Amino acid sequence: MSIEHRDDTGARFGMWLFLYTxxxxxSGLFILYSMALSKFPQQFAEASHKLNIYFGSINTIxxxxxxxxxxxxVTAIQLGRIKQTLILCxxxxxxxxxxxxxxxxxxxxxxxxxxxxxxEHLAEMGPGVTNFFNxxxxxxxxxxxHVFIGATLISVVAxxxxxxxxxxxxxxxxxxxxxxxxxxxLVWIFLxxxxxxxx
Amino acid sequence: MSEHxxxxxxxxxxxWIWLALLTLTGITxxxxxxxxxxxxxxxxLGVASIKSSLVIFVxxxxxxxxxxxxxxxxxxxxxxxxxxGFTFFDVLYR
Amino acid sequence: MSxxxxxxxxxxxxxxxxxxxxxxxxxxxxxxxxxxxxxxxxFIVAAILGLAIRLELIAPGRTIMDAxxxxxxxxxxxxxxxxxxxxxxxxxxxxxxLLPIHIGARDVSFPKLNLLSWYCYIVGGLLAVIAIFGGxxxxxxxxxFYVPFSTQxxxxxxxxAFAAFMLGFSSILTGINFVTTVHRLRCKGMKWxxxxxxxxxxxxxxxxxxxxxxxxxxxxxxxxxxxxxGAGLFDVARGGDPILYQxxxxxxxxxxxxxxxxxxxxxxxxxxPTFSRKPLFGYWAMALSSLAIAFAGSLVWAHHMYASGMxxxxxxxxxxxxxxxxxxxxxxxxxWVSTLYKGSIELAPPMWFxxxxxxxxxxxxxxxLALGAAASDIHLHDTTFVVGHFHYVMFGGxxxxxxxxxxxxxxxxxxxxxxxxxxxxxxxxLFVGFNVTYMAMQAVGIMGMPRRYYDYIPEFTTxxxxxxxxxxxxxxxxxxxxxxxxxxxxxxxxVGKNPWxxxxxxxxxxxPPPLENFGEEDPVVTKGPYEFKGVVADEY
Numbered sequence: 001m002s003i004e005h006r007d008d009t010g011a012r013f014g015m016w017l018f019l020y021t022x023x024x025x026x027s028g029l030f031i032l033y034s035m036a037l038s039k040f041p042q043q044f045a046e047a048s049h050k051l052n053i054y055f056g057s058i059n060t061i062x063x064x065x066x067x068x069x070x071x072x073x074v075t076a077i078q079l080g081r082i083k084q085t086l087i088l089c090x091x092x093x094x095x096x097x098x099x100x101x102x103x104x105x106x107x108x109x110x111x112x113x114x115x116x117x118x119x120e121h122l123a124e125m126g127p128g129v130t131n132f133f134n135x136x137x138x139x140x141x142x143x144x145x146h147v148f149i150g151a152t153l154i155s156v157v158a159x160x161x162x163x164x165x166x167x168x169x170x171x172x173x174x175x176x177x178x179x180x181x182x183x184x185x186l187v188w189i190f191l192x193x194x195x196x197x198x199x
Numbered sequence: 200m201s202e203h204x205x206x207x208x209x210x211x212x213x214x215w216i217w218l219a220l221l222t223l224t225g226i227t228x229x230x231x232x233x234x235x236x237x238x239x240x241x242x243x244l245g246v247a248s249i250k251s252s253l254v255i256f257v258x259x260x261x262x263x264x265x266x267x268x269x270x271x272x273x274x275x276x277x278x279x280x281x282x283x284g285f286t287f288f289d290v291l292y293r
Numbered sequence: 294m295s296x297x298x299x300x301x302x303x304x305x306x307x308x309x310x311x312x313x314x315x316x317x318x319x320x321x322x323x324x325x326x327x328x329x330x331x332x333x334x335x336f337i338v339a340a341i342l343g344l345a346i347r348l349e350l351i352a353p354g355r356t357i358m359d360a361x362x363x364x365x366x367x368x369x370x371x372x373x374x375x376x377x378x379x380x381x382x383x384x385x386x387x388x389x390x391l392l393p394i395h396i397g398a399r400d401v402s403f404p405k406l407n408l409l410s411w412y413c414y415i416v417g418g419l420l421a422v423i424a425i426f427g428g429x430x431x432x433x434x435x436x437x438f439y440v441p442f443s444t445q446x447x448x449x450x451x452x453x454a455f456a457a458f459m460l461g462f463s464s465i466l467t468g469i470n471f472v473t474t475v476h477r478l479r480c481k482g483m484k485w486x487x488x489x490x491x492x493x494x495x496x497x498x499x500x501x502x503x504x505x506x507x508x509x510x511x512x513x514x515x516x517x518x519x520x521x522x523g524a525g526l527f528d529v530a531r532g533g534d535p536i537l538y539q540x541x542x543x544x545x546x547x548x549x550x551x552x553x554x555x556x557x558x559x560x561x562x563x564x565x566p567t568f569s570r571k572p573l574f575g576y577w578a579m580a581l582s583s584l585a586i587a588f589a590g591s592l593v594w595a596h597h598m599y600a601s602g603m604x605x606x607x608x609x610x611x612x613x614x615x616x617x618x619x620x621x622x623x624x625x626x627x628x629w630v631s632t633l634y635k636g637s638i639e640l641a642p643p644m645w646f647x648x649x650x651x652x653x654x655x656x657x658x659x660x661x662l663a664l665g666a667a668a669s670d671i672h673l674h675d676t677t678f679v680v681g682h683f684h685y686v687m688f689g690g691x692x693x694x695x696x697x698x699x700x701x702x703x704x705x706x707x708x709x710x711x712x713x714x715x716x717x718x719x720x721x722x723l724f725v726g727f728n729v730t731y732m733a734m735q736a737v738g739i740m741g742m743p744r745r746y747y748d749y750i751p752e753f754t755t756x757x758x759x760x761x762x763x764x765x766x767x768x769x770x771x772x773x774x775x776x777x778x779x780x781x782x783x784x785x786x787x788v789g790k791n792p793w794x795x796x797x798x799x800x801x802x803x804x805p806p807p808l809e810n811f812g813e814e815d816p817v818v819t820k821g822p823y824e825f826k827g828v829v830a831d832e833y
Contacts, residue, residue, distance in 0.1 A: 009477070010402045010478075012264070012268075013476065014469050014470070016271060017468075017472055017503050018465075018469055020275040021465050021503055021504075021506065023275065023279065024278075024279065024282075025510055026511075027508070028511030028515070031541065034283060034286075035537055036532065038287070040532065057228060064217060064220045064221060064224065068214070068216075068217040071257075072210055072213055075213070078207035117522040118522045128532050130531045131525075131526070131532030138526070182255075185258075186255070189250045190244075190251070192247075193227050193231065193246070197239075199234055274500070282508070282544050285611075288604065288607040288610050288611075289603045289606075290604075292606040
């Protein structure tokens with residue numbers, strides 16, 4: 001285009017609209033969850049106890065902290081503190097990786113116990129428990145995918161910041177990546193109590 | 200607050216919010232260990248809603264955005280509530 | 294007048310020349326033209342499949358294909374028509390062509406995203422083609438992918454579902470783009486009350502695209518996961534619930550119906566005032582009823598499921614809500630008719646299509662009431678009455694609106710005019726053939742013929758024969774229409790700025806419009822979209 005058009009508010013609004021679509025995407029799984037919970041309250045509580053609450057809690061803290069660091073990164077870039085921005089982005093990505101490593105150990109442990117979608121062992125525990133774990137794997141899996149995408153996005157933006165393409169008066173990319181990252185956090189804020197803390 | 204950019208939010212604000220989020224996480228874990236019957240799920244959802252509004256309004260800068268952003272969010276949440284709520288008309292009364 | 298070298302404007306102006314100037318373009322008009330080309334191609338393919346279905350049903354028993362091929366044919370007909378033709382038809386093709394011009398902008402908010410959305414469409418389309426011709430055979434589930442059959446059949450359901458997922462992604466990107474564009478890029482003086490109705494309907498549609506489409510995304514992903522991991526989320530034995538699949542599916546797919554029809558209503562709302570030389574009757578009622586349809590349409594999905602074993606309370610509630618959608622729809626029909634009243638009506642080809650739209654949509658809408666009422670639906674459910682009904686709305690409404698838009702706006706974008714007489718002949722055959730086909734299908738449906746059946750009892754033969762004959766008339770009409778448009782838009786008489794005497798912004802700029810639509814100065818709007826005072830149609 002010959003005339004460059006710039007509309008930061010528009011770009012942010014577009015990102016918010018995209019986040020709405022993400023929420024609706026996850027809500028499909030939450031609909032299935034809530035219907036199943038109303039059908040199998042006991043079994044869901046029983047199944048929830050099989051999840052490792054320590055993994056869940058640590059991952060919650062990790063994600064909340066990463067949400068803080070990326071929010072700080074936005075302030076840092078607004079103030080023109082490039083070095084701080086890069087450090088904060090780096091910490092966020094590191095925390096994202098920590099989350100995924102944690103998830104890996106958690107899932108390995110569960111799969112080691114014979115709990116995974118379509119397993120024989122799971123089928124023996126009855127329909128309620130099976131349903132719980134199927135939903136858990138699919139929801140957490142989809143969330144994990146989003147963690148991965150978000151971390152990639154932030155890494156790319158960090159590189160662009162280092163190269164001077166994202167600056168203190170042109171930082172929409174960082175802001176939008178941060179918005180995406182907060183969404184990942186938001187999903188986990190609901191996922192955590194619904195799957196790990198059912199009594 | 201200009202049209203295109205926000206005032207930077209001070210670091211301090213974000214750190215306070217982060218502490219509040221950690222506290223609320225502690226609360227939701229603690230409450231979940233007490234048996235309140237069906238109330239448990241509502242407490243869990245309530246705390247999660249408070250946490251997410253903190254994230255949305257402060258971390259995501261919604262506080263500083265124009266009315267359009269807020270109305271958009273409200274529309275989305277209304278539709279979301281309809282999707283989940285109306286499905287219960289079927290499942291609960293089958 | 295020379296051959297197509299006279300094509301000017303955006304056809305020639307581009308930062309890149311040749312084919313890359315199209316494949317890498319971010320110009321909304323070029324993207325719109327590329328969409329239109331793909332969409333019409335898809336329509337022709339699916340229409341041929343539709344003719345094959347009708348031909349198979351011309352008489353009981355086997356006619357031209359075996360039962361498995363028949364199942365695959367109606368499935369592919371449905372998938373292509375819904376996901377690759379109807380959903381992108383008006384919003385992606387004419388929305389892209391016109392939305393920025395209508396609001397006085399130079400492009401959409403996110404031009405690159407716009408191109409990406411076209412590529413998602415192409416990738417989705419290619420995957421669908423692979424799913425049809427490759428591997429274990431074309432999917433045979435019907436376009437609805439209902440469980441449990443879709444998780445058990447050996448055909449290429451996973452690939453087809455992924456293709457639909459990509460197409461959904463394309464639709465979402467268009468939606469995000471349009472909502473942002475309408476909010477951010479209206480030119481000076483373009484108040485909400487001066488937006489053309491077409492923009493209002495696109496805006497309402499874009500919200501549905503944003504808020505409902507992800508639901509089909511997750512639903513299709515779940516189908517793929519079910520087939521890959523066998524988790525059983527929709528399997529009762531493993532704690533799942535097959536009816537919940539139908540809920541998830543229709544939470545998107547009912548609002549999707551409004552993605553298909555709302556922009557069509559917008560097109561009609563542009564054409565009727567232009568050819569009646571009268572402002573649209575009840576501007577705000579029309580604008581707000583678009584939003585009302587979008588919202589109310591999101592509340593009624595389970596009326597597709599009365600016979601599924603859903604709870605009686607849900608049937609009652611969803612039936613009631615369904616009737617509410619009739620109110621804003623009826624407001625639109627009444628306002629179109631009131632616009633015509635005492636107007637100075639000019640029966641140009643776009644107007645014929647627009648009038649046919651109102652007629653077909655009214656029949657389809659009234660049939661919808663019979664289906665929305667639970668009692669009569671139990672009888673009509675899964676009969677060819679349903680098939681007739683949704684073809685009345687989707688084809689007689691959405692399809693005719695697309696044809697109306699093509700006749701109304703394509704001369705603007707090519708700068709050339711087709712033959713009016715041939716256009717009306719094509720229209721007449723299409724209209725007659727259409728009504729014969731689908732009225733016969735509705736009638737035989739009331740008699741009890743189930744949809745998607747390969748064979749039927751001899752009592753249904755006459756009406757099926759009538760329907761098939763009608764489909765041939767329709768096919769001839771379509772051929773005449775497309776041939777006339779193709780010929781006219783390439784070699785017809787050149788037209789000026791304003792061949793119809795329209796009052797919206799696109800008629801103020803040259804035909805074809807230049808790159809970035811408006812010259813040096815951004816336009817400033819001082820009047821509403823339907824104020825015809827002083828607007829004169831060009832001679833051509």
